[in-house]
Amino acid sequence: MNGMFFRASALTAVNSIAGTRGGARVGTLGTSSIRQQPCELTVINASAETERHYADGTRQSTGRSRQPMLRGNMPETLHVVCPHCDAVNRVPRERLRAGAKCGACHRPLFEGRPLPLTDPNRFAKHAEKNDIPLLIDFWAAWCGPCRTMAPIFEQAASRLEPDLRLVKLDSDAAPELAARYSIRSIPTLLLVRHGREIARTAGVMSLPQLIGWARDHAERAMA
Numbered sequence: 766m767n768g769m770f771f772r773a774s775a776l777t778a779v780n781s782i783a784g785t786r787g788g789a790r791v792g793t794l795g796t797s798s799i800r801q802q803p804c805e806l807t808v809i810n811a812s813a814e815t816e817r818h819y820a821d822g823t824r825q826s827t828g829r830s831r832q833p834m835l836r837g838n839m840p841e842t843l844h845v846v847c848p849h850c851d852a853v854n855r856v857p858r859e860r861l862r863a864g865a866k867c868g869a870c871h872r873p874l875f876e877g878r879p880l881p882l883t884d885p886n887r888f889a890k891h892a893e894k895n896d897i898p899l900l901i902d903f904w905a906a907w908c909g910p911c912r913t914m915a916p917i918f919e920q921a922a923s924r925l926e927p928d929l930r931l932v933k934l935d936s937d938a939a940p941e942l943a944a945r946y947s948i949r950s951i952p953t954l955l956l957v958r959h960g961r962e963i964a965r966t967a968g969v970m971s972l973p974q975l976i977g978w979a980r981d982h983a984e985r986a987m988a
Contacts, residue, residue: 843896847872848880848930851887853894861927877923879931883938889960891930898958898983900925901932903948914952914969921975929956929983956982 843861845854852869865874879902882888892899902918904911922931936943936951946955946962954970956963956979964982 840896844894845874845897845927846891846895846930847874848876851890853890865927875926875930877926879918879922879933881933881935883935883942885939885941888932888934888939888942891932892957893960895930895958897927898929898956898963898986899932900929900979901934901955901957903934903936903943903946903951903953903955905935905937905951907937908951910969911952917970917972917975920972921979924972924976925979929979954978956986958983958986 841858843856843858845856845861845865846852847854847867847870849872850867850870852867854865854868854874856865856874861875866872867874880891882891900921902914904914918931918933925931934942936948946965950967952969953965953967954975955965963986964978966978970978
């Protein structure tokens with residue numbers, strides 16, 4: 766790190782699947798220097814617990830009853846920042862899954878794909894003004910594990926929206942944001958609500974692991 770800016774060689778790429786806190790199995794994280802050797806992935810088995818995911822945003826785990834993704838103390842009317850024009854919309858909670866559109870630009874508020882953000886001002890507005898948590902993927906183009914994680918994160922957007930907003934943040938294009946959150950290795954996933962960090966994890970995760978991790982921490986934050 767040079768001052769508040771990251772150089773590509775200063776970041777490391779996590780080369781194993783990340784474990785999750787509080788789970789039955791935790792994988793060991795290893796990092797490899799970008800200068801010394803290429804990034805490699807060591808794949809371990811995903812969590813033994815299985816989940817079924819439904820189009821209405823609910824889930825059913827093995828041996829458990831079907832339940833909403835986010836319960837907690839979420840208000841009946843939510844502030845949702847438009848991913849297109851950044852206008853702040855007031856949306857009744859029951860309309861989130863009914864194709865809600867921005868009142869300013871009239872485009873969909875959720876499209877089932879991650880939102881790329883590198884501008885600090887735009888990022889601050891989404892991180893602070895949204896009532897729904899932001900799940901941020903810190904990545905870089907030169908990082909092999911980040912490229913492996915990219916399609917998994919893309920798929921997760923359609924599963925986790927509209928309860929979460931998924932964001933892609935290129936650490937090379939926005940080094941000040943990576944420095945603000947002390948990102949030391951990539952890929953790193955950060956869960957933020959109202960500007961406050963809820964949880965983070967580093968390394969490649971399978972789709973079920975990613976969805977389970979994000980939901981569990983989001984539910985806890987909303988409780």
